[in-house]
Amino acid sequence: MKSLKDKKILIIYTGGTIGMVSGPNGYIPVPNTVRDILSQQSIMHHKDMPSWDIFEFEVLLDSSNVGVAEWNQMGRCIFDHYRDYDGFVVLHGTDTMAYSASAMSFMLQGLDKPVVFTGSQIPLCEIRSDGLENIFNSICIAAEGVAREVCICFSGKLLRGNRTVKLSSDRFIAFESPNYAHLAEIGINIQYNEGALERPDPPADGLKLVEFRELPIGVIKVFPGIQFSLFEGIMTERLRAIVLETFGAGNIPASDNALLPIIKKAYEHGVIITVCSQCLQGTVSLGTYETSRGLSEVGAVGGADMTTEAAVAKLYYLFSAQYSKEAIKAMMSQNMCGELTE
Incomplete structure (x- = not known):
């Protein structure tokens, strides 16, 4: 040696x-x-x-x-x-x-x-x-x-x-x-x-x-009083993926249920929606609270304890490596190189 x-x-x-x-x-x-x-x-x-x-x-x-x-x-x-x-x-x-x-x-x-x-x-x-x-x-x-x-x-x-x-x-x-x-x-x-x-x-x-391609990937941070309708215009076929920074274990404000139809529309356009937490510690667990259950029902995937930084990089990698959208959705909640705890 x-x-x-x-x-x-x-x-x-x-x-x-x-x-x-x-x-x-x-x-x-x-x-x-x-x-x-x-x-x-x-x-x-x-x-x-x-x-x-x-x-x-x-x-x-x-x-x-x-x-x-x-x-x-x-x-x-x-x-x-x-x-x-x-x-x-x-x-x-x-x-x-x-x-x-x-x-x-x-x-x-x-x-x-x-x-x-x-x-x-x-x-x-x-x-x-x-x-x-x-x-x-x-x-x-x-x-x-x-x-x-x-x-x-x-x-x-x-x-x-x-x-x-x-x-x-x-x-x-x-x-x-x-x-x-x-x-x-x-x-x-x-x-x-x-x-x-x-x-x-x-x-x-x-x-x-695996070199990365320039891709339309976004990050939205949920906050009290957020007007989800402002983001509806970007949820088009052109957008490839979005990281949604939610409260706690994946919770979102009800806001007359305004977000879920937008997320569903994005999912139908083929957009990959990954949910991360604004909390530094802990993990996303969609469905633990009623305020998070709807996200999984409309196609969002939980990012477990990934950082937003890792989630963004992982999306760039998976799209650049030309995985299918179905595979990307599954892999965003699976550990690849130590980025999350399954």
Whole structure:
């Protein structure tokens, strides 16, 4: 078995706070900033450190601007370099990191190496930055090869990527996985939670990349007083899927039963309706309460304890992989890569 110093890690810099500098209109990502700062850190050249290279996106983005095209770019980069490296660290802005990590967990089918997303709340160029520690921990985790899945490493915690949500915009502990155990706690040692890790059998045909297509997928968050009729116009044949963020275990306001006919109409048009909960913890259980029973009766499917981020990414994957609508509806409530508890 290779020692850590014999491992090779590819750092993929997509943009985000970690490599930003102050500009006239606020922080902006600047090319080569991450490479220059890391090259000056003695710890990054320690004799026991894995070797590392940096691949920098030609166009660096604030993560608010990351979309399907950028997910495909990340996936292609990992796929193209998969044989050459033992693990991958993706430097990414925090705002949409949970979406991108979820997307990679579905896009990279047959993954058998660590893909570790990280970033920072304070840029590397500033004092008190949390970026260097996050990068260093992520490289070590990617090199150790214990967590052979898509993860987020942030502020001393390792989380499953497709179970993660962003909790805070101004604290170092920015992410949590409310419905799943931490994959590791990072202190003096990295303590892995062996029972929580995915243990896939190495695929016989290696890694497979399923690039996502641009698709009309929507998210609607239910709130008190919502006028469902405002959304009737988007429930057409053009819409492919929608994630409905409901109260509690899948509950919706009665509102003179206005939503159910709209959902039924959408379902008849072939739209896949997945129900997720606005609660950080717990699961959707359609039919537990009268206010949720009608959703399943008109064709909606419960998303169990999936995050909205994971549900959106999963829909992109299933449609892009060209599953039938019947299969997609069934698979949205089935576990594929650790995204939900069946």
